[in-house]
Amino acid sequence: MKVMKKIAKLLLLLFIAIQFFRPEKNTNQGNHLASFITETNPPENVKTILTNSCYDCHSNNTEYPWYNNIAPVSWWLSNHIKDAxxxxxLSDWDSYGKRQKEHKLEEVIEAVDAGEMPLRQYIWFHPDAKLSREQSEAILEWARRTKVLYGLGPQPR
Structure with missing residues (x-):
């Protein structure tokens, strides 16, 4: 029994200690999506979908949930956002070349069409991010149209 208490105390101390090692937060309060929005010109309903379901992981500004303040969850979220x-x-849209933009839109089409985005783990904690059939179709229609326009010229306005 004494061994179990020592192990429990050690684990508690370790848990407390790791709280002091926090990853850098993904926050940018500037207008970091302006070029993406201007260039791809999504309709209002698609802008709303992107805000609710995509930007937290795929932009330079994440709206963090309360549990991000607890390690090791904060580390897991940070790595997940870096990978995404x-x-x-989307905040770095200007840095992509025309072919890269076409390819990125193709990846969006494939992921949404396959139901892979947003990730299930994200939806568990953000149920409003789950895409309805109509929302998926709106994203797909916009992404396909925009991808075609990139193939025709420099910017799809």
């Missing part, structure tokens, strides 16, 4: 931004960062 490596795949697609």
């Amino acid at each position: 931004k490596a795949d697609l960062n």
Whole structure:
């Protein structure tokens, strides 16, 4: 029994200690999505869907939930966001070339069409982010149209 108490105390101390090691937060209060919105011109309903279901992981500004203040959850979320931004960062849309933009939109189409985005783990804690059939179709229609327009010229206005 004494051994169990020592282990419990050690685990508690370890848990408290790791709270002091926090990852950098993904926050940018500026107008970091302006070029993406201007260039791809999503309709209002698609803008709302992107805000509710995509931007937390795929932009430079995450709205963090309360549980992000608890390690090791904060570490897991930070890594998840870094991975998501490596795949697609809408705040860095200007840094992508025309072909990259077409490819990124193709990846959006594939992920939404397959029901892979938003991730199930994200939806568990953000039920409003779950895409309805109509929302998925709106995203797909916008992404397909925009992808075609990139193929036709420099910017799809």
